[in-house]
Amino acid sequence: DGGITQSPKYLFRKEGQNVTLSCEQNLNHDAMYWYRQDPGQGLRLIYYSQIVNDFQKGDIAEGYSVSREKKESFPLTVTSAQKNPTAFYLCASSIQRGTEAFFGQGTRLTVV
Amino acid sequence: RKEVEQDPGPFNVPEGATVAFNCTYSNSASQSFFWYRQDCRKEPKLLMSVYSSGNEDGRFTAQLNRASQYISLLIRDSKLSDSATYLCVVTSPPTDKLIFGTGTRLQVFP
Numbered sequence: 001d002g003g004i005t006q007s008p009k010y011l012f013r014k015e016g017q018n019v020t021l022s023c024e025q026n027l028n029h030d031a032m033y034w035y036r037q038d039p040g041q042g043l044r045l046i047y048y049s050q051i052v053n054d055f056q057k058g059d060i061a062e063g064y065s066v067s068r069e070k071k072e073s074f075p076l077t078v079t080s081a082q083k084n085p086t087a088f089y090l091c092a093s094s095i096q097r098g099t100e101a102f103f104g105q106g107t108r109l110t111v112v
Numbered sequence: 113r114k115e116v117e118q119d120p121g122p123f124n125v126p127e128g129a130t131v132a133f134n135c136t137y138s139n140s141a142s143q144s145f146f147w148y149r150q151d152c153r154k155e156p157k158l159l160m161s162v163y164s165s166g167n168e169d170g171r172f173t174a175q176l177n178r179a180s181q182y183i184s185l186l187i188r189d190s191k192l193s194d195s196a197t198y199l200c201v202v203t204s205p206p207t208d209k210l211i212f213g214t215g216t217r218l219q220v221f222p
Contacts, residue, residue: 035212041214042199042215043156045211056207094210097203097207097208097209098143098144099144100144100158100161101158103155105154106155
């Protein structure tokens with residue numbers, strides 16, 4: 001089946017630890033995105049990539065890092081520098097920039 | 113001013129009602145527009161793209177007003193299953209990244 005896979009679905013980490021969230025797509029999409037959603041809030045863009053080996057900061061990139069070494073994969077690392085990392089993280093992809101995006105099921109990260 | 117603004121609601125409507133949501137955007141150069149639906153604690157799912165001439169998909173109608181910089185979503189004959197949050201999405205030039213509104217919550221009651 002074609003789609004976007006995020007793993008794990010739930011993740012618990014201790015404060016001060018870095019954690020990497022996985023996002024893989026087999027849709028042959030060029031563009032990929034990471035969003036963060038807090039309870040009762042909208043989606044805020046963390047990072048996006050429109051082509052392999054290139055990515056740009058979104059509106060809330062501080063404390064996060066990404067890589068795009070393969071077209072299919074766009075992992076997000078939440079570093080210890082992120083002040084409030086507990087949130088719902090959503091990865092999306094689109095065939096190219098500016099077109100409709102499709103989402104993975106999300107990862108709920110809880111930092112204790 | 114936010115790039116994309118929506119009335120958060122909630123809109124509480126009875127089954128069978130017609131309900132409309134608006135969404136305003138700030139960048140007149142935006143080219144692409146979408147409506148997404150998000151159920152509680154789930155990922156957003158594409159409901160429909162919005163075309164300049166307006167478009168319809170069953171009970172759902174989307175329209176774009178470039179002069180006033182807003183898009184709208186009309187839902188006819190509301191069903192209980194339409195209860196969700198509806199997200200407006202606009203592309204932001206020059207990078208065409210996707211910018212989401214905070215969503216409008218709809219609750220359809222029997």
